[in-house]
Amino acid sequence: xxxxxxxxxxxxxxxQILITTHHKPDADALGSSLGLAGYLKKxxxxxxxxTPSDYxxxxxxxxxxxxxxxxxxxxxxxxxxxxxxxxxxxxxxFSALCRINEMGExxxxxxxxxxxxxxxxxxxNFADIVFSDTSAAATAELIFEVIRDLGDQDLIxxxxxxxxxxxxxxxTGSFRHPSTSRNVHLIIAELLHIGVNxxxxxxxxxxxxxxxxxxxxxxxxxxxxxxxxxxxxxxxxITSDELKEYDSRTGDTExxxxxxxxxxGVVFAALFIExxxxxxxxxxxxxxxxxxxxxxxxxxxxxxRNAAGGVSSLPIxxxxxxxxxxxxxxxxxxxxxx
Ligand code: 5GP
Ligand code: MN
Numbered sequence: 001x002x003x004x005x006x007x008x009x010x011x012x013x014x015x016q017i018l019i020t021t022h023h024k025p026d027a028d029a030l031g032s033s034l035g036l037a038g039y040l041k042k043x044x045x046x047x048x049x050x051t052p053s054d055y056x057x058x059x060x061x062x063x064x065x066x067x068x069x070x071x072x073x074x075x076x077x078x079x080x081x082x083x084x085x086x087x088x089x090x091x092x093x094f095s096a097l098c099r100i101n102e103m104g105e106x107x108x109x110x111x112x113x114x115x116x117x118x119x120x121x122x123x124x125n126f127a128d129i130v131f132s133d134t135s136a137a138a139t140a141e142l143i144f145e146v147i148r149d150l151g152d153q154d155l156i157x158x159x160x161x162x163x164x165x166x167x168x169x170x171x172t173g174s175f176r177h178p179s180t181s182r183n184v185h186l187i188i189a190e191l192l193h194i195g196v197n198x199x200x201x202x203x204x205x206x207x208x209x210x211x212x213x214x215x216x217x218x219x220x221x222x223x224x225x226x227x228x229x230x231x232x233x234x235x236x237x238i239t240s241d242e243l244k245e246y247d248s249r250t251g252d253t254e255x256x257x258x259x260x261x262x263x264x265g266v267v268f269a270a271l272f273i274e275x276x277x278x279x280x281x282x283x284x285x286x287x288x289x290x291x292x293x294x295x296x297x298x299x300x301x302x303x304x305r306n307a308a309g310g311v312s313s314l315p316i317x318x319x320x321x322x323x324x325x326x327x328x329x330x331x332x333x334x335x336x337x338x
Contacts (some may be wrong), residue, residue, distance in 0.1 A: 003130060008150055014089050015044070019040075022100060023053050025053075028138045029093040030051070030093075031059075031163040032117070032138075032142075035164045036117075039147050043155070050074075050079060050103070051068060052103055055251065062162070079103065090117065091114060095118050095123040116130045117139060117146060119141075120224045121134050123302060126189060135181075139241075141167075144187050144190075153190070157194065168207070173258070210249070210252075212247045220256055228327065229328040231328075233267075233269070233327060238253065240274045257284050258262045261286065265298050272320055278312065279313075279316050279319045281301065281311065284307055285306050291305065292305050298322070
């Protein structure tokens with residue numbers, strides 16, 4: 001991490017700092033942001049965390065959550081003012097400014113020094129100091145390393161550690177994805193050492209379903225799952241009416257795509273969610289098939305090789321048709337032995 005010297009110099013005296021992360025933050029996005037915020041506050045900086053949109057309530061336990069500003073619920077001029085006033089902007093867990101909606105262009109033009117800490121593929125070149133490691137399992141892993149390499153590991157307390165643990169736990173699929181390296185386990189060992197209660201965090205994130213979310217999951221799996229054996233592919237498509245019927249909240253569809261991927265013989269899974277005028281997609285794969293390439297090429301998206309997302313402005317049925325019509329192009333990649 002050669003940029004650590006530049007970052008150390010930047011943070012040498014108290015600064016006004018903004019931390020932001022991607023649209024619909026997940027546990028890695030929010031955990032990295034609040035973990036870093038907790039550390040920077042301890043170092044005497046003034047820190048504001050702004051997310052582009054809201055996020056699931058099962059993340060609300062994180063220390064610092066109540067101070068987070070949500071751009072889509074704030075006045076645009078206030079957020080612009082903060083963006084233009086701060087000395088430093090940390091961009092966490094995203095690789096392209098389009099992932100933070102309107103805030104992206106404000107940040108591109110802001111006078112602040114921009115620091116990118118991220119593990120997504122093909123980072124856009126907009127930041128002054130870049131910590132981009134696509135082999136990292138989670139941005140929270142990189143946050144831990146940055147704090148450690150700044151010489152401040154002893155400032156990582158239980159509250160900060162819980163935020164980072166949540167990010168690493170979720171982005172590794174509870175330590176089962178191939179990204180779960182020795183380094184990941186060594187960092188987790190350090191977090192256990194300072195007293196992070198790992199089973200409590202697992203329960204807070206995974207065992208906090210509302211009744212309607214669980215019934216929605218049952219409905220999606222029983223009635224909405226389609227398997228196309230010929231292409232070792234499975235998908236689930238959910239309309240906005242169905243979301244309404246099950247009183248769906250932000251985060252309620254998280255993890256659904258993994259059920260489609262869990263079917264024996266399936267190597268490619270997709271989830272389509274109709275949201276307002278757009279269809280949001282989640283893609284997952286096992287093995288060599290790159291959903292990052294697939295999402296970039298066909299659905300204005302991206303992410304990682306085995307987990308990516310995208311959007312479509314076609315109606316949901318046409319979006320699904322387009323998806324199905326693309327599968328024959330990838331038949332060789334999909335049906336080869338994994
Ligand atoms: P998820 O399916 O969980 O929303 O996202 C999976 C991965 O793909 C995450 O790393 C996320 O940041 C990335 N991703 C999701 N949607 C998009 C998108 O529309 N564009 C890009 N570039 N990445 C996305
Ligand atoms: Mn991440």
